[in-house]
Amino acid sequence: MIARMIEGVPLRGLLLSGVLLATLLAAPFFINDYLLTILIIILYFAYTGQAWNIMMGFAGQLSLGHALYVGLGAYTAAALYVHYGVSPWIGIFAAIPVAMIAGAFIGFLAFRFSVAGVYFAILTIAFAEFARVGFDHFTWVGGSSGFFLPVANYTENDLWNLRGKPIMFYYLILALTVLAFFICNFLLRSRIGYFWLAIREDEEAARALGIDVFRYKMYAVVLSAGLTSLAGVFFAFFYNNLFPEQVFHIARSIELILAPIIGGVGTLFGPILGAFLLTGLSETMHAILHAFGVDIPGAKQVFYGICLLFVVLLMPDGVWPWVARKLGITEKRS
Amino acid sequence: MTTLLSVAGVSKRFRGLVAVDRVSLDVQQGEIFAVIGPNGAGKTTLFNMIAGAFANDEGSIVFDGQRIDGLKSDQICQRGIGRTFQIVKPFLGLNVEENVVVGALLRRHDMKSALARAHDVLRQLDLYDKRAQSASALTLPDRKRLEVARALATDPKLLLLDEVMAGLRPTETNRMVDIFRALNRDTGLTIVLIEHVMRAVMALASRVLVLHHGAQIAQGVPADVVRDPAVIKSYLGAEAVH
Amino acid sequence: MPAEIYLNVAVGGLLTGLVYGLMALGLSVIFGVIRVVNFAHGEMMTIAMYIAVALFSAFKLDPLVMLVPIAAVLFALGYVMQAGLINPFINRPEHSQFMLLVAVALIMVNGLLIIFGPDARNVQTSYSFDSFQIGPLIVDATKVYAGAAAITVAAALFAFFRFSYLGQAIRACADNYTGALVVGLDVKRLYALTFGLGAACVGAAGAILVLIIDVTPPLGPAYTLLAFVIVITGGLGSMPGALLGGILIGMTEAMAGLFFTPSAKSMFAFGILVVVLLFRPQGIMGRKAA
Numbered sequence: 001m002i003a004r005m006i007e008g009v010p011l012r013g014l015l016l017s018g019v020l021l022a023t024l025l026a027a028p029f030f031i032n033d034y035l036l037t038i039l040i041i042i043l044y045f046a047y048t049g050q051a052w053n054i055m056m057g058f059a060g061q062l063s064l065g066h067a068l069y070v071g072l073g074a075y076t077a078a079a080l081y082v083h084y085g086v087s088p089w090i091g092i093f094a095a096i097p098v099a100m101i102a103g104a105f106i107g108f109l110a111f112r113f114s115v116a117g118v119y120f121a122i123l124t125i126a127f128a129e130f131a132r133v134g135f136d137h138f139t140w141v142g143g144s145s146g147f148f149l150p151v152a153n154y155t156e157n158d159l160w161n162l163r164g165k166p167i168m169f170y171y172l173i174l175a176l177t178v179l180a181f182f183i184c185n186f187l188l189r190s191r192i193g194y195f196w197l198a199i200r201e202d203e204e205a206a207r208a209l210g211i212d213v214f215r216y217k218m219y220a221v222v223l224s225a226g227l228t229s230l231a232g233v234f235f236a237f238f239y240n241n242l243f244p245e246q247v248f249h250i251a252r253s254i255e256l257i258l259a260p261i262i263g264g265v266g267t268l269f270g271p272i273l274g275a276f277l278l279t280g281l282s283e284t285m286h287a288i289l290h291a292f293g294v295d296i297p298g299a300k301q302v303f304y305g306i307c308l309l310f311v312v313l314l315m316p317d318g319v320w321p322w323v324a325r326k327l328g329i330t331e332k333r334s
Numbered sequence: 335m336t337t338l339l340s341v342a343g344v345s346k347r348f349r350g351l352v353a354v355d356r357v358s359l360d361v362q363q364g365e366i367f368a369v370i371g372p373n374g375a376g377k378t379t380l381f382n383m384i385a386g387a388f389a390n391d392e393g394s395i396v397f398d399g400q401r402i403d404g405l406k407s408d409q410i411c412q413r414g415i416g417r418t419f420q421i422v423k424p425f426l427g428l429n430v431e432e433n434v435v436v437g438a439l440l441r442r443h444d445m446k447s448a449l450a451r452a453h454d455v456l457r458q459l460d461l462y463d464k465r466a467q468s469a470s471a472l473t474l475p476d477r478k479r480l481e482v483a484r485a486l487a488t489d490p491k492l493l494l495l496d497e498v499m500a501g502l503r504p505t506e507t508n509r510m511v512d513i514f515r516a517l518n519r520d521t522g523l524t525i526v527l528i529e530h531v532m533r534a535v536m537a538l539a540s541r542v543l544v545l546h547h548g549a550q551i552a553q554g555v556p557a558d559v560v561r562d563p564a565v566i567k568s569y570l571g572a573e574a575v576h
Numbered sequence: 577m578p579a580e581i582y583l584n585v586a587v588g589g590l591l592t593g594l595v596y597g598l599m600a601l602g603l604s605v606i607f608g609v610i611r612v613v614n615f616a617h618g619e620m621m622t623i624a625m626y627i628a629v630a631l632f633s634a635f636k637l638d639p640l641v642m643l644v645p646i647a648a649v650l651f652a653l654g655y656v657m658q659a660g661l662i663n664p665f666i667n668r669p670e671h672s673q674f675m676l677l678v679a680v681a682l683i684m685v686n687g688l689l690i691i692f693g694p695d696a697r698n699v700q701t702s703y704s705f706d707s708f709q710i711g712p713l714i715v716d717a718t719k720v721y722a723g724a725a726a727i728t729v730a731a732a733l734f735a736f737f738r739f740s741y742l743g744q745a746i747r748a749c750a751d752n753y754t755g756a757l758v759v760g761l762d763v764k765r766l767y768a769l770t771f772g773l774g775a776a777c778v779g780a781a782g783a784i785l786v787l788i789i790d791v792t793p794p795l796g797p798a799y800t801l802l803a804f805v806i807v808i809t810g811g812l813g814s815m816p817g818a819l820l821g822g823i824l825i826g827m828t829e830a831m832a833g834l835f836f837t838p839s840a841k842s843m844f845a846f847g848i849l850v851v852v853l854l855f856r857p858q859g860i861m862g863r864k865a866a
Contacts, residue, residue, distance in 0.1 A: 062671050113854050117670055118613050118812075122804050123853050126846040129801065133843040144839075191439045191448075198436045201425035208385065208419070210411030210440040210488055250797055254678060261675050266427075298689035298793070305682030312675045313661075316668065 013329035024174055028167050036166045040238070042279045043173040044231060049260035049271030050180040051227035056257070057266030058184075058193060059220035060200025062117070065106075065124030067252035068131050069099040069225040073232025074242055078149055079141050081161070081237075088162045088233055095233050096226045102127070103225025104218060111217045125250060132248035141242070149240040162237040169238050176234065177272070180227060185268055196220055200266075228256075258304065262311045264318025273320045281307060338363045338524050339384070339492055344393030344403070346379050346548075353379040355548040356393065361492070366518055366525045368535045368556070371545035372568070377528040378420055380545070381494050384526075385417045386410040398491065411440065416490030418481040420497045420528075424469040431456065431465035433480055437487030452487055459483045459513060475506050486517070493517075495527040499534045511537050532560075544568075580712040585834045586827055587715050591723035593826020595784050597819035598726040599799065600806035601733065602777030608813035609750040609770040612662055612673055616681035618799030619688075620775055624650050624782025625791040626688055629697045639699055639783045640725055646783040647729075647776040654775025659768040666767075681796065689793040696790035704787075718787040729780045730819060733773070737815070746770050750813075778803075802842075805849045811862025820861060824848070 024043075028036055048070065055061045076098045077091035106127050110120050136144040157164035162172075187193045195216045198206040207213050236242055246252065263274025282300050289299060315322055339361040346354040354376040361367045369377050382388040384395055386407035395403040402410055411417075416437075425433050431452055438451040456462040459479045464472070472480060478498050485493060495514075499507050511534050517523045529535045535542060535556060542559045544552040546568045552559050559565055603617045614620075624646050628639040631646075639646075661680070665673045706717035737743035749756040749766050756763055789795075802825065807813075810821025825845050832844040852859060 056671065062674070064674075109850075109854055113857060115853055115857055118674075119808065119853060119857060121670075121674070122808060123850065125801060126805070126849050126853075130843055130846050130850075133840055133846075136839060137837075189445065191443060191445070194432065194436050194439055197428060197432070198425055201427050202423045204387070204407075205419065205423035205425065205484075206436070207407045208387075208411060208417050208423075209437045209484060210408050211436075212408050250801065254682075261671070265671065296690055297694065298686035301682050301686035302690065305679045305686065308675060308679035308682065312672060312679060316672055 012327065016327065016329065021178070028170055033166055036170055038279060038283050040166060040170050040173055042275045043170075043177045044234065045256070045259045045275035045279060046272040047173060047177045047180050048228060048231045048256045049263070049275060050177070050184055050268075051224050051231065052257050053260045053266065053271055054184065054187070054196075054224040054227070055220050057260060057270075058188065058196040058200065059217055060196075061217060061220060062121040063124045063221075063224070063253075064121045064250070064257070065126070065128035065253050066224075066228055066256045067248050067250070068102060068124070068128040069228035070232040070235060070252065070256070071128075071131060071135070071242075071244070071247040072099045072102055073229025074236035074247060075135065075141050075147065075232075076229075077233040078147060078236040078242060082147070082149060083140075087160050088237055089160065092230060092233055095229045099225040099229030099232070100222045103221045107218050107221035111214050125253070128248050128250065128253055132244050135244035135248060138244075144244060147242045149237065151240050169234070173234060176230060181268060181272070183227070188268065192216065192219060258308060260318075262308065262319060264320035267318065267320045267324075269324070270318050270320040273323065274318070277319060278304070278307065336363045337361070338365075338398060339526070340396040341380075341384065342394050342396075344380070344383055344390040344395060346376075346383060346388060347391055352548050354383065354390075354545075357543075357545065357548075357550050358393075359543050359550075359553065361524060361526055364518070364522045364524055365540050366514070366527070366538045368539035368542045369526065369528045369545060370530070370532075370535060370542060374547075375545040376548040377545055378496060379548075381417065381496055381526075381528060384410075385415060385494055411488055411490075414489075414491035415494060416485035416488050416492070417494040418478075418485050418496050418498055420500075422474075422477045422481045424472070424477050424480050424484075426468070426470040429466055429468050430461055430472070430480060433469050434461075434465075434483050434487045437484040440488045451489075455483045455487045458486070458517070460509070475502050478502070479510075482513075490523070492524045492526065495525060495529075497528055497530060499529055499531040502531075507531055507534055510534070514538055536560075580714075582831075582834070583712070584714055585830045587713060588719055589827035589830025590823055591715070591719040591826075592788060592830065593823035594723040594726040594730075594819070595781055595788070595822070596802065596806055596826050597822020598730055598784070599778050599781035600803045600810065600818040600822050601730055601815060602774035602781070603803045604807045604810070604813055604815060604818040605733070605777065606771055606774035607807070608815070609746055610658070610662075610666070610767050612666070613670075613677070613804075614771075614774065615674055615677035615800060616684060617778060617803045618801070619681045619684035619796035620650060620653065621778045621782040621785070621799050622688060622791055622793065622796040623653070623684060624779040625786045625795075626692055626697070628783045628786045629692075629699060629791060632699045632701075633697075638701055639786050640721060643725060643729075643780050643783045647779040650779025650782075651772040651776040655768045655772035657775070658771030659764070662771065663764060663767065681800065685793050685796040688796070692793070694792065696792045698790040699786050701787065716788070722784045722787050725784045726781065729777065733777060734815065736773075742766075742769065798842075802845065805845050808859055809848055809852045811859025814859065814861040817859055817861030821859070824860075 027039060052063065052066050055063050073095040076095040077088045080086035080091045080094060081088060106124060110123055115123055141147045157168045159168060195211045198209065198211060199213055199216055203213055259274035259278055260271040262278055263270030282303060285303050286300060311319065337360050341357060341359045343356045343358055344354060345356050357380060369380065371377055379388065383390045386405050390403050394401060397413060397415060402413060434452040434455055435448050438448040442448040442451060453462065456465055459482060461479055461483055464476065469480060482498055499510055502510065514525060515538065518525060539556055541554060542556050543550055544559060544565050551568060552562045552565050599621055603614055606612060606614050627646050627649060628642060631637040631642050632639060661676065665676055703717045708715050708717060708720055737747060745761055746766050749761060749763055806821040806825050807818050809824060810817030828844050828848060829841040832841040
């Protein structure tokens with residue numbers, strides 16, 4: 001299994017990944033809580049980007065409503081915890097199916113009626129917006145005034161209930177990111193991965209080669225939704241508060257897809273690199289502005305916009321393929 | 335000899351325009367069968383119906399003893415019909431080998447044997463040395479061969495070739511003819527081809543169907559068909575002199 | 577509730593819907609010709625709305641009087657955007673075009689936030705609280721003027737595409753890109769003109785809409801979504817479809833606000849979108865994609 005996961009990766013790539021992983025594992029012992037929180041945010045976006053990439057990067061289906069799956073995962077696990085005291089580790093067995101069913105529903109409607117491209121993208125936005133307005137009026141989980149998790153014992157790390165200090169959340173999201181990376185790596189090198197790429201490149205040709213396009217697109221959306229919902233569970237227990245206006249907002253969906261697009265759609269390291277670049281740069285800028293005593297709402301987003309503009313103009317395939325060429329470790333399948 | 339493909343009285347209309355009009359044909363196991371006719375005669379439409387890209391309005395299509403009309407194109411490929419597209423559709427984001435592996439994975443679930451199959455096919459079509467190239471970097475003749483390789487990798491019993499010789503130089507055409515002849519001889523592969531290059535048709539096909547305005551105007555061995563007055567009048571014209 | 581209220585709300589929704597329709601018309605024209613989906617559409621409209629607010633608060637200039645100059649400014653913005661930014665992306669994949677316009681939208685909406693702040697701005701004209709009474713029907717004067725202005729601008733655009741040489745050339749580009757190149761049309765310039773026209777539409781719609789709605793920066797993304805909902809409902813690329821979709825969505829929102837709660841109104845608009853996408857993906861007036 002492990003041999004299969006690293007198959008085809010050049011030695012230099014393995015070495016660099018090892019160094020990166022070791023650095024990330026050791027990081028909490030050298031940095032303060034502020035930097036640790038930033039690393040958590042970076043890994044959060046690396047993870048969600050990886051999950052989104054399965055749909056867009058592998059199967060070629062542009063989803064602009066992934067906040068839906070984050071939100072469903074977050075609300076499901078949080079509601080079970082708050083109302084029934086169910087541990088999030090049990091809660092994920094409800095959160096994942098809920099998100100998967102939502103994904104399957106959207107996928108079924110869209111792919112059966114051959115809603116594709118821009119139309120599909122807008123359908124995904126529509127469902128996320130639908131959920132946003134719906135949750136605004138869903139009083140069992142607080143409605144528009146928000147849903148809060150109790151924040152009592154912050155001194156002890158209670159892994160079972162995910163109550164504790166940033167360091168616990170850090171290792172949790174790091175584990176998720178590593179897991180997602182290996183899952184994606186495995187998928188991309190397997191039969192399903194090849195079929196997804198074929199569908200992404202040309203659906204009609206894929207169908208002529210015997211690929212049940214509908215089925216494989218469904219696999220992509222369901223898997224992507226399920227993985228994304230785990231990020232939602234993490235989000236809920238890390239931030240301890242959920243507002244439909246924020247969780248399901250289109251801005252969240254766009255935020256989720258920036259990292260993989262900046263890093264490189266369809267690549268394995270793209271989402272990770274993109275998350276580091278985006279969050280790293282924006283936090284740096286935030287710190288600089290803060291040091292000068294400037295606090296302008298919107299400045300960060302303008303900065304995001306400008307970065308994005310430069311990347312799409314100058315590096316349409318993302319930053320990672322360029323970096324990989326420089327490092328001499330181009331990703332290669334088979 | 336057994337009949338592998340039996341098309342009986344199929345028709346296809348597009349908004350009232352009859353593209354294919356009650357065409358029938360039987361292809362025997364191990365045969366090379368050609369469909370010829372002028373542009374717009376309905377050849378590709380006929381192919382698309384056999385391959386399941388379009389549903390036929392009338393008639394029936396039986397392949398390997400089972401009705402296949404009404405099935406989707408992926409199901410038809412799974413039953414054993416491989417096809418190429420007249421306007422080639424390579425997976426441009428993948429390299430040559432990966433393109434063919436996709437086809438090979440249809441009947442193989444592990445990567446190793448799919449890769450082995452892909453390599454065999456690539457060797458057969460003289461693409462092995464170019465296997466690491468991006469499909470987008472290929473020339474048109476290579477893209478046509480890739481199209482064939484990909485379809486072949488799905489292990490079809492019947493291969494539908496839609497104008498794979500068009501745009502090739504004579505030497506390349508000869509090479510393709512040799513490849514198909516070898517495939518047919520060595521593996522018993524049944525081939526139905528749409529072709530404009532009469533030289534290739536004469537060299538390969540044991541029987542020919544001529545379509546004109548969606549209807550069949552002649553069917554038989556190539557030597558007879560090219561002498562058929564109706565065929566000469568409607569289609570061959572100057573080309574028949576060759 | 578007395579029956580007149582339903583009628584009043586319906587007519588109000590219809591008039592607002594006409595302005596929505598004009599906004600969506602811009603999106604539809606751009607998509608119909610250039611095949612690029614303008615994901616910064618609502619943001620461009622909020623720019624127009626803020627220009628109208630700024631002109632009004634500084635010089636007391638009525639937005640309806642300033643409609644043409646504002647549309648002209650947006651035309652210039654659209655022309656420059658297409659010629660400078662979007663044109664190299666014409667043959668790029670959809671997600672690439674999308675990211676470009678999302679970047680532009682992000683800069684626009686947050687630029688407005690930096691300049692104007694998060695508070696809602698509006699325009700108080702002398703006729704802001706007037707209303708017309710026709711029998712039992714009472715309609716706000718602003719909505720009547722808004723609806724009338726929207727129809728006028730839309731009619732002018734229809735006439736342009738129908739009768740002017742330039743409009744016909746643009747339609748030729750939309751029908752057959754290669755053909756247009758072959759007969760020697762300057763497609764790049766025509767595309768820039770088209771994007772400019774689409775932007776002018778949304779500019780005019782913004783100048784009108786500021787009469788009936790307070791503007792805040794987040795309105796941009798919300799109206800981008802609304803414009804999508806409208807054009808997909810009406811038929812992406814169809815000009816009458818955009819107007820019809822606008823009216824439909826405007827009235828649906830108004831009625832949903834009356835029967836349920838105004839905060840849930842966008843749910844109904846999205847509900848209509850989902851139904852249309854599933855059962856008539858080409859939209860009410862759209863032609864089936866080839």
